[in-house]
Amino acid sequence: GLLVSAPEAERMIERLKEYPLEAVGSAPWMEQHDWVEKLNLQAHHNAQTHSDEFVMESLVSFDKMSVLVHELLAIEVWKGKVxxxxxxxxxxxVDSVTSYLLLYHEATVANLLEVSLFHSHAAEACSEDAMLELVDWCHRKMIYLNNEAHYDANPPDKTKEEWLKQSSEDAFEDKQKEINFGVGMAALSILRYLTDHVKVLPLGVVGRMVNSCDVLMALVPLVDKPPWVRRRKGETQKFVQNKWTTVERAERMRLTPADAQVWLAVNNLVVDAAFA
Incomplete structure (x- = not known):
């Protein structure tokens, strides 16, 4: 069923706005987070059921794609500096739900951008400045996937006693690492979609991908050493659909969606004449 109807989605999207850093966590900001969460769930439902993608269309119609990019960058800065x-x-x-929402906001916005940017006209609807910032953001996340993500994906095993003794701050930090990993995975998909849509992107954005960021060189190590594959207790696990799944020996060579995103992006960057 519908989490939000098309008219409800339009009303929410029409009211989306850019919030300054000092507004993060305020009541209006929290209300907008709730809207984005609902829109994200509905957008994914629409995509999975191949139904009318009215969330994405409304984001384009009301010119709110750039607002989402701003919110993505704002919460990234907030998480890093504040x-x-x-x-x-x-x-x-602070109650765990509120603190979790603050942490999870970047993932929510990234997921909504991810499902929207599958479509080239959604990418086209972003301003050039927003697109440049989004490419930079994706590049930062690729650096994360090549470095810290390997540690975040392999937390040390804890005994029951250690779990019980864990401080609130340690639990908070563990949750943050878990969310950061999910954000990195969403960024990988977004980056691949941007390489798909090169024909509608401004030249400056293409130049940023190829020259300033050199996203190809950021992606290549992920082919060889992906952080979404790990060994735990003698078993191979892969991060698929936002959870770690044990992989049978016969299935170990099968590509995950994340592997496919890397290969598709690399293929686009190497083969597409627009990147030459």
Whole structure:
């Protein structure tokens, strides 16, 4: 069924706005987060059921794609610059739902952009400045996937006693790492879609991908050493559909969707004449 109807989605999308950093966590910001969460779930439902993608179409019609990019960047900066100063307070003084929403906002916005940017006209609807920033954001996440993600994907095993003794701050940090990993995976899909849509992207954006960021060189190591594959207790696990799944020996060579995104993006960057 519908989480939000098309008219409801339009009303929400029409009211989406860019919030400054100091507004993060405020009541209006929280309300917008709730809208984005609902729109994200509905957009994924529409895509999976091959039904009318009215969420994406409304984002394009109301010219809100660039607003989503702004919100993505704002929460990234907030998590990098503000959150470290608030971590102890959020972990110990604020209810877990509120603190989780603050952490999860980047993933929610990234997921909504991911499902929308599958379509070239959604990419075309972004301003050039927003697209440049989005390419930079994707590049930062590729650097993350090549580095910290390997540690975030392989947390040390804990005994029951260690879990019980874990402080609120440690639990908060673990949740943050888990969310960061999911954001990195969404960024991989977004980057691949951008390489698909090269014909509708401004030349400056293509130049940013090829020259300034050199996303090809950021993607190649992921072919050889993907962070979404790990060994746990003698078993191979792969991160598929936002969860770790044990892979049978016979299935170990099968590509995951993340592997496919890397190969498709690399293929686009190498083969498409627009990137030459």
């Amino acid at each position: 959150l470290p100063h608030l971590m102890k307070h959020l972990a110990n003084k």
